[in-house]
Amino acid sequence: MARERRAETETLAPGRSAVNPEFWDARAKKFAQAVSGTATRDPFLARVRRDVTRSSTVLDVGAGSGRFSLALAPRVREVTAVDWSAAMLKLVAAQARRLGLANLTCVSGAWEDVEVAPADVTICSYVLPLAADPEVFLAKIDRLTRRRAFVYLNAVSAELLMDPFWRHFHGRPRRPAPTYLDAVGILRDLKRSATVEIVEIPVRARFTTVAAAVRAYADTLLLDDSPAVRKELRGLLEPWLVVGEGGKLRPPVRTLPAAILSWSPAGR
Numbered sequence: 001m002a003r004e005r006r007a008e009t010e011t012l013a014p015g016r017s018a019v020n021p022e023f024w025d026a027r028a029k030k031f032a033q034a035v036s037g038t039a040t041r042d043p044f045l046a047r048v049r050r051d052v053t054r055s056s057t058v059l060d061v062g063a064g065s066g067r068f069s070l071a072l073a074p075r076v077r078e079v080t081a082v083d084w085s086a087a088m089l090k091l092v093a094a095q096a097r098r099l100g101l102a103n104l105t106c107v108s109g110a111w112e113d114v115e116v117a118p119a120d121v122t123i124c125s126y127v128l129p130l131a132a133d134p135e136v137f138l139a140k141i142d143r144l145t146r147r148r149a150f151v152y153l154n155a156v157s158a159e160l161l162m163d164p165f166w167r168h169f170h171g172r173p174r175r176p177a178p179t180y181l182d183a184v185g186i187l188r189d190l191k192r193s194a195t196v197e198i199v200e201i202p203v204r205a206r207f208t209t210v211a212a213a214v215r216a217y218a219d220t221l222l223l224d225d226s227p228a229v230r231k232e233l234r235g236l237l238e239p240w241l242v243v244g245e246g247g248k249l250r251p252p253v254r255t256l257p258a259a260i261l262s263w264s265p266a267g268r
């Protein structure tokens with residue numbers, strides 16, 4: 001599934017598939033702004049905190065701008081934030097300095113390649129569906145976790161909201177992305193039985209203008225950036241978007257379910 005979806009992305013928009021560091025480098029600042037300050041209200045942080053103590057070591061796989069690494073660091077012994085985007089890790093390091101967190105280490109590189117020490121608790125939030133080989137990715141998380149591993153991802157198809165728009169422009173459904181159920185299946189193949197908790201999380205997309213929404217969704221839908229396509233997309237988005245707090249435009253859905261998978265590696 002991961003391979004076929006990536007191939008579809010590369011055919012429609014060469015170089016725009018999310019499976020390279022440059023994609024995330026280009027989006028680091030915007031991503032950091034979008035998630036800034038959300039960790040403390042996020043059910044994932046509350047769940048992970050139940051399994052860490054002051055003496056725990058934590059590994060954050062695909063840490064991004066560090067929303068969970070930075071929130072956990074004051075409560076544990078040590079956090080290692082791994083990401084292949086140098087721009088993301090720069091933001092993590094700068095924020096760690098600002099907050100005076102001396103126990104947060106950044107490791108730059110693909111999870112599949114980096115050499116890091118095992119940790120008591122491993123977290124991986126919104127990264128797994130991007131993995132080139134989810135089995136290799138999960139097996140390494142399992143191998144480097146001493147006590148408990150947590151994987152956070154959408155509990156519904158990533159296309160739930162965009163599916164009608166995708167079909168409109170591409171004339172067929174998008175190749176499905178792997179979901180948390182596939183992750184449970186892979187873990188079962190690895191002889192691990194994952195606990196699944198479903199939580200509701202806010203849909204964060206907010207736009208100051210319809211034009212900004214058109215730009216963002218044209219990117220998500222892998223559309224050509226032409227005036228005709230923009231006009232057509234605008235015609236679809238205008239009646240769909242709703243005006244939210246502060247006059248900002250948002251999708252007509254406030255929350256969507258997410259899945260927290262967790263397991264303890266056997267014998268540990």
Ligand SMILES: C[S@@+](CC[C@H](N)C(=O)[O-])C[C@H]1O[C@@H](n2cnc3c(N)ncnc32)[C@H](O)[C@@H]1O
Pocket residue numbers: 021024035061062063064065066067068082083084085088109110111112124125126127130131
């Ligand atoms: C959607 S962001 C999630 C960031 C963070 N975990 C969070 O929930 O806020 C995905 C992050 O995973 C990183 N990433 C994706 N694939 C990776 C890989 N194979 N190795 C290391 N980092 C990866 C990207 O660079 C990006 O920063």
